[in-house]
Amino acid sequence: MPTSAANTLVVLDFETTGLSPNQGDRAIEIGAVLIEDGVITQRFSELMNPGFRISRFIEDYTGISNQMLRDAAPCNEVMARFADFIADHNLVAHNAAFDQRFLDAEFAQIRHRYLGQFGCSLLVARRLYQAAPNHQLGTLVRYKQLPTDGTFHRALADAEMTGHLWLAMLADLQQEFGVNAPTFELLQKIAKKTKADVPKFLRQYAGK
């Protein structure tokens, strides 16, 4: 039995020292929002000290400096608090494979396991918004005119925008495809379809 409420999920985003935990990269910031019944009800945002200096590229890319990280709590402390935040909820991220690799790597450091399933807003958006110029998060925010304060590449801001993107996709499934009460599980199914198969699949799903 899943322990997570059906309409509850956590949308998360990592800022990291690079692209691969297998190459020694670590998380430097985690941001997340808890969405309950289509509404953001809680937020989580913390910097974390990876234990080594980050590159100039990452400082410029994220706006997170070595000075900001100097006094931040170590990754293990922050991730223990984050484990409590996500509990056993399902998880969503934009290009989830990236964030899942870092979540798994950081949780392995503290020997923590989670039960939630990962959903990927990038994979779903590629199928639902095939006319978008591209499927970068920032492009999709503009394309769908989603709420933003103009901050990009910071964890909480990106998590909030990804949350709004997920909610927009749920709303579009309802309004444009006639799907009654679309679920996390439906978006998981859409992510596994080919682009060409999605319209037919949704028509059948909606009973049209």
Next chain:
DNA sequence: TGCCAGGCCCTCTTTAGGGCCTT
């Protein structure tokens, strides 16, 4: 020594190559 992410997805494909997306 030399290399160095990883997975999805499309196509001039499948005995492969390259763009996209994340930091």
